[in-house]
Amino acid sequence: MFFVNDHYYTLExxxxxxxxxxxxxxxxxxxxRRLAVCMPDVFQWLALCLFVRRNGGSIVPIHPSVPKEGAIRMASSAGSHILLYGNAHxxxxxxxxKNAREGVLVQMSSGTTGAPKCIExxxxxxxxxxESYVSVLPADHQTISVVACPVTHSYGLICGVFACLRRGAEPVILTNMNPKYVLKKIKEHPKHILYGAPALLHTLTLLIRNGERFDCVMTSGTLMPSGWLESLKCISNRVLQQYGCSEAGCVAIHPNVSDSREMGYPLPHVKIEAGSKENPSEIIxxxxxxxxxxxxxGYMEDGVLSFLARMDDTINVAGLNVYxxxxxDVLMAEPRVAExxxxxxxxxxxGERVCAQYVCTQPIEEQELRExxxxxxxxxQIPMEFIQKEExxxxxxxxxxxKRLGEGVLA
Structure with missing residues (x-):
């Protein structure tokens, strides 16, 4: 059926x-009923999610790190009848x-540009x-999905776990995110597709040794810096990328990424509209x-959807757009800049001005960065403000x- 870390759970x-x-x-x-669930036991959470889905109910996943009062507030805002906090009992x-009319999965939007909202x-x-996702994913029933991201979010839950089960494979779900442990589990499953966030994938590229390679890697959620992508491609047989949103789930997959902006080909069940490379516009x-x-x-070119930026994140400097x-990418090409x-x-x-925060591996003066x-x-395009951070x-x-980093005004 599936693994959670080192424990195997059967259909029985x-x-x-x-x-x-x-x-x-x-x-x-x-x-x-609509059930909100905030539980650390991943097997119980997945079993409950599958049970509610089979019975046509509604479920609101809440990450297990959320404290009790925060979980109650989130569950209430999502219109839940009850909250299962810590356990199912x-x-x-x-x-x-009111009784739910239709069974739904409720997801919280990421909140990167404002307060999170409930998406049904x-x-x-x-x-x-x-059905659409599995039909185009270049993975068969022998390819194990190693899910190194939260399964309370649609990326890990739907694309990582549900899609793997639909392919007839057995997902490996990791809650221990120690990079060395993640590499150990990947090594146990040579034919794999690894689901992870760009930051984790980058860390893994720094730790992999002795000519070892990833089979397939899937990235999503935020644009991977170009340097990180090149490093990942050097040690992977294939790097994929997917694009979607909370309202629609995954809508595009790129089967072999060469440019981090390329989100891929639209899935069969959707139609996607965007601008041209010369005149990008909102992705619909x-x-x-x-x-x-x-x-x-973003824009469409040769059937491939490319993403440039959140419209709210695009910086308009005297009528000129800065992505x-x-x-x-330029800042991180400087050898001493790590992030x-x-x-x-x-x-x-x-009006709007470009600002930057950075993490460096060796001392670097602001004037050197400007040069x-x-x-x-x-x-x-050059930042007016550089702020060095530990993290x-x-x-x-x-x-x-x-949005949060940019709150406040320039003096």
Whole structure:
């Protein structure tokens, strides 16, 4: 069935857990209720998710690191009837809600450009996504998905776990994110597709030794810096990238990435509209009669969707657009810069300006960074403000909120 770290769970284990749920009063009628779940036991969480899905109920996954009061607030805002915090047996009753009319998976948007919001997706829409996803993914029933990302998020849950089960393979779900342990588990499964966030994948590239290689690697969630991608490609048989949003799930896959901006070919069940390379525009997804405006800026070329930036993250300097990734790639090409993030701040007189935070491996003066940027960037692209950090602040899902970094004004 599937592994969680070093423990293997069989179909019989799952059926026994279903029997426990069927004999638990607050779960017996789950088809008419919305359950919020915040549990550290990954097997119990996945078993409960599959059980609720089979019974047509609704479920709200909450990352197990969220404290109790925070989980209660999130569960309430998602319209949940009860919260299962810590385990499946001691429900926290919430404000009485109306019975759910249709079973849904409720996901929280990442919150990178504002407050997270609840996104509801029907199980039928997820089935359609899975069918489409598996039909184009270059992986067969012998390819194990190693899921080194949270399975409370659609990337790990739907694309990592559900899609692997749909292919007839047995996923390996990792909650121990120690990079050396992740490499050990990958080595145990030579034919694999590794699901992880760009930061973890980069760390793994720095640790892999003795000519070892990854089979397939899938990246998603945020643009991988060009230097990181090149390093990853050198030790991988294939690097894939997928693109999607909370409202629609995954909508595009690139089977062999050469440029981190290339998100891939649209999946069969959706239509995607975007601008041209010369005139990029908002990426629009048309999914079974529903139109989703992503607020992402991109373009289509030769059937491939490319992503430039969140529209909210694009920096307008005196009428000229600056895309953070372009500046970040230049900064990180400087050998002493290990990580960089570019964002906008507002100057009270001159409007939006480019700012940067960076982490370095050796001392580097701000003037040296400016001289480096002048060699590769137009004057309007060069950051006005450089801030050196020990570590760049990230959200719990590993993403960076440029909006949060840019709060405040330039003096």
């Amino acid at each position: 284990d799952l059926e026994r857990q279903y029997t426990v749920f069927e004999n638990t009063p607050h779960l017996r009628d789950c088809g008419n 001691t429900p926290i009753e919430l404000t009485e809600q 997706r029907s199980w039928d829409s997820i089935e359609l996504e899975l 997804i048309r999914d079974t009669g529903k139109t989703i405006f992503t607020k992402d800026l 953070p990734q372009e500046v970040e 960089a993030v570019v964002y906008k701040k507002i100057h009270p007189l001159s 480096w940027c002048r060699e590769y960037l137009a004057p309007y 760049i602040e990230k959200l719990p899902n590993g993403k960076i909120s440029r």
